[in-house]
Amino acid sequence: MKNINENEKTENPLRRIKLTVAYDGTNYVGWQTQPNGVSIEEKLDGAVSRLTGRPTRVIGASRTDSGVHALGAVCTFDTDMQMPAEKFTFALNPLLPDDIVIQASEEVDITFHPRYDAKGKIYVYKILNRRLNLPLQRFDTYFYYKSLDVERMDEAAQHLQGTHDFISFASPHFTAKTTIRTLYECNVRKDGDIITIYVKGDGFLYNMVRIIAGTLIRVGAGAMEPSQIPAIFDAKDRDAAGPTAPAKGLTLVETLY
Amino acid sequence: MKNINENEKTENPLRRIKLTVAYDGTNYVGWQTQPNGVSIEEKLDGAVSRLTGRPTRVIGASRTDSGVHALGAVCTFDTDMQMPAEKFTFALNPLLPDDIVIQASEEVDITFHPRYDAKGKIYVYKILNRRLNLPLQRFDTYFYYKSLDVERMDEAAQHLQGTHDFISFASPHFTAKTTIRTLYECNVRKDGDIITIYVKGDGFLYNMVRIIAGTLIRVGAGAMEPSQIPAIFDAKDRDAAGPTAPAKGLTLVETLY
Numbered sequence: 409m410k411n412i413n414e415n416e417k418t419e420n421p422l423r424r425i426k427l428t429v430a431y432d433g434t435n436y437v438g439w440q441t442q443p444n445g446v447s448i449e450e451k452l453d454g455a456v457s458r459l460t461g462r463p464t465r466v467i468g469a470s471r472t473d474s475g476v477h478a479l480g481a482v483c484t485f486d487t488d489m490q491m492p493a494e495k496f497t498f499a500l501n502p503l504l505p506d507d508i509v510i511q512a513s514e515e516v517d518i519t520f521h522p523r524y525d526a527k528g529k530i531y532v533y534k535i536l537n538r539r540l541n542l543p544l545q546r547f548d549t550y551f552y553y554k555s556l557d558v559e560r561m562d563e564a565a566q567h568l569q570g571t572h573d574f575i576s577f578a579s580p581h582f583t584a585k586t587t588i589r590t591l592y593e594c595n596v597r598k599d600g601d602i603i604t605i606y607v608k609g610d611g612f613l614y615n616m617v618r619i620i621a622g623t624l625i626r627v628g629a630g631a632m633e634p635s636q637i638p639a640i641f642d643a644k645d646r647d648a649a650g651p652t653a654p655a656k657g658l659t660l661v662e663t664l665y
Numbered sequence: 666m667k668n669i670n671e672n673e674k675t676e677n678p679l680r681r682i683k684l685t686v687a688y689d690g691t692n693y694v695g696w697q698t699q700p701n702g703v704s705i706e707e708k709l710d711g712a713v714s715r716l717t718g719r720p721t722r723v724i725g726a727s728r729t730d731s732g733v734h735a736l737g738a739v740c741t742f743d744t745d746m747q748m749p750a751e752k753f754t755f756a757l758n759p760l761l762p763d764d765i766v767i768q769a770s771e772e773v774d775i776t777f778h779p780r781y782d783a784k785g786k787i788y789v790y791k792i793l794n795r796r797l798n799l800p801l802q803r804f805d806t807y808f809y810y811k812s813l814d815v816e817r818m819d820e821a822a823q824h825l826q827g828t829h830d831f832i833s834f835a836s837p838h839f840t841a842k843t844t845i846r847t848l849y850e851c852n853v854r855k856d857g858d859i860i861t862i863y864v865k866g867d868g869f870l871y872n873m874v875r876i877i878a879g880t881l882i883r884v885g886a887g888a889m890e891p892s893q894i895p896a897i898f899d900a901k902d903r904d905a906a907g908p909t910a911p912a913k914g915l916t917l918v919e920t921l922y
Contacts, residue, residue: 432800477801497797507800540754543689543764544734544805544916659801 420488425496426516427452427466428663429481432507434547434656438474439481448472448508452483455503459496460487469522469663470529473615475655477548480511480530480662482522528592528664529612533605533621533657542601549602550621550657556628558603561596564627565605567637568594568620576640576649577620578613587613596624603628608664615652623650677745682753683773684709684723685920686738689764691804691913695731696738705729705765709740712760716753717744726779726920727786730872732912734805737768737787737919739779785849785921786869790862790878790914799858806859807878807914813885815860818853821884822862824894825851825877833897833906834877835870844870853881860885865921872909880907 429452437445441453449468456464466483491499496513504510536542536549537556545551568591575587593608605621623640626632632650640648686709694702698710706725713721723740748756753770761767793799793806794813802808825848832844850865862878880897883889889907897905 430797430800432803479799501797506803509798509800511797540687540758540768541766542736543687543766546689546763548801 420490422486422488422518423493424484424486424516424518424520425493426482426484426514426520426522427496427500427510428512429483430479430509430511431477431481432547433472433475433477435507436474438476439468439471445474448481449483451504451508452485455500456485456487458503459499460489467522469526470660472658472660473655476658476660477656478660481660482526482663482665484516484520484522486518522663525665526611526663528608528610529660530606530608530662530664531612531617532607532659532661533617533653534659535603535605535621535625535657536601537598537603538601545602547656548659550654552625554629556603556625557630558596558598558628560630560634561603561605561624561628564624564632564634564637565594565596567634568607572641573644574613574616574641575644576646577616577623578646579615579619579652580646581614584611584613589613589616594620596628617658618652618655619646619649621653621657625653626650677747679743679745679775680750681741681743681773681775681777682750683739683741683771683777683779684753684757684767685769686740687736687766687768688734688738689804690729690732690734692764693731695729695733696725697728702731705738706740708761708765712757713742713744715760716756717746724779726783727917729915729917730912733915733917734913735917738917739783739920741773741777741779743775779920782922783868783920785865785867786917787863787865787919787921788869788874789864789916789918790874790910791916792860792862792878792882792914793858794855794860795858802859804913805916807911809882811886813860813882814887815853815855815885817887817891818860818862818881818885820891821881821889821894822851822853824891825864829898830901831870831873831898832901833903834873834880835903836872836876836909837903838871841868841870846870846873851877853885874915875909875912876903876906878910878914882910883907 439448441447441450452466466485469482493515497510534549536545536551541551571590574589591609596605696705698704698707709723721742723742726739750772754767791806793802793808798808828847831846848866853862
């Protein structure tokens with residue numbers, strides 16, 4: 409621990425550091441600290457507090473669920489440490505477990521807020537679509553053994569693009585003020601045995617990407633038509649959409665500013 | 666457990682079943698049973714014994730090291746069970762942990778030997794080559810942060826192709842009668858941040874693929890020239906080649922018959 413005396417405390421003004429974080433969410437209760445297990449957030453709080461020598465909490469842009477992964481989650485913390493901003497990455501990584509790796513650190517304006525200033529996010533949902541599961545892919549793909557028709561899924565994905573009321577694609581537990589969201593891009597591609605659902609939007613309701621994935625899987629399996637998507641929007645009813653696909657297939661790829 | 670009386674034992678002749686097995690080797694001491702931890706082999710022995718109702722041991726084609734993975738490891742076992750051969754896959758998988766998944770089962774001639782009848786093997790060695798590690802790839806790639814020149818690595822790989830005395834590329838602990846081996850194919854490709862070394866050969870000495878990988882990494886990092894490969898063969902000296910790359914990057918892709 410570093411000792412910081414009162415003089416230093418008043419001499420160095422606080423700076424806000426933005427971290428871009430990748431993690432394997434398998435062994436966590438999710439981003440947010442909860443009573444029933446270990447969170448990503450508390451691991452980052454611990455590393456930052458240890459480095460800066462004083463109790464510090466990070467503020468995250470996205471509260472991913474248990475089992476959801478990230479390549480580009482974003483959080484900030486405030487510190488008076490005088491280290492060059494990009495060095496925080498290399499100073500913090502040794503204080504973190506193997507399944508959390510900071511990818512970048514930069515100084516931002518002290519008024520920057522990771523959640524309120526975010527302009528959008530990119531997620532991918534990965535499905536391992538083959539007859540038998542593959543052990544090395546069991547943590548970051550959802551294994552689905554029945555053959556899925558990717559062209560149908562992609563056709564349905566086109567209908568999801570644009571500005572809509574996504575209330576049918578939100579878990580009833582949501583707390584958002586409005587359920588109108590814009591998907592800038594939504595497509596489905598296949599590479600070998602892996603089907604990837606790509607979504608880029610201005611914001612996402614609770615479980616929205618997983619419900620989109622569950623709905624597109626239903627379309628790919630032939631249980632729903634791509635042309636039914638507009639009717640799901642019109643229903644404004646969670647039950648009109650498909651099931652919530654498992655968390656493990658979901659990765660937050662990028663937080664856009 | 667199934668009870669099999671003496672009459673049944675003599676009525677049903679033994680059949681030999683060939684299994685193709687995929688596994689994540691992270692949590693195992695390797696293929697072969699050892700006193701100091703859990704092996705892939707003993708997990709398969711346990712599943713087959715439980716299914717058939719009598720103590721049964723599998724015979725493997727390859728004894729992969731601790732941490733090495735497989736998509737196409739092969740083993741056989743003998744049984745008098747009258748189940749259609751392809752059903753063993755689905756009967757055994759529920760008896761195995763998540764990190765071992767049988768991909769295929771078929772009946773072979775009772776004289777078939779998985780090791781002696783193998784005509785060759787395909788391995789890949791995967792390197793995650795970027796500035797910072799990615800948590801989701803930490804189990805099946807070797808993270809190397811310094812930028813590697815893939816063209817140089819591929820040029821060196823060309824020199825490795827063909828029939829050579831691979832004694833310089835073998836751990837001194839090998840037990841093979843001859844150190845002459847043929848590499849039918851050896852190449853290096855890059856896709857995003859992942860560099861893949863592909864090797865297809867008639868057989869491999871102990872640690873041979875990992876020493877090839879360690880040597881190619883040295884070439885890619887600029888510490889060795891592609892043109893030095895013939896001199897490494899000529900030296901017939903393990904110290905002439907590069908270091909043994911870590912086990913975690915290695916996957917046995919296919920066993921050829």
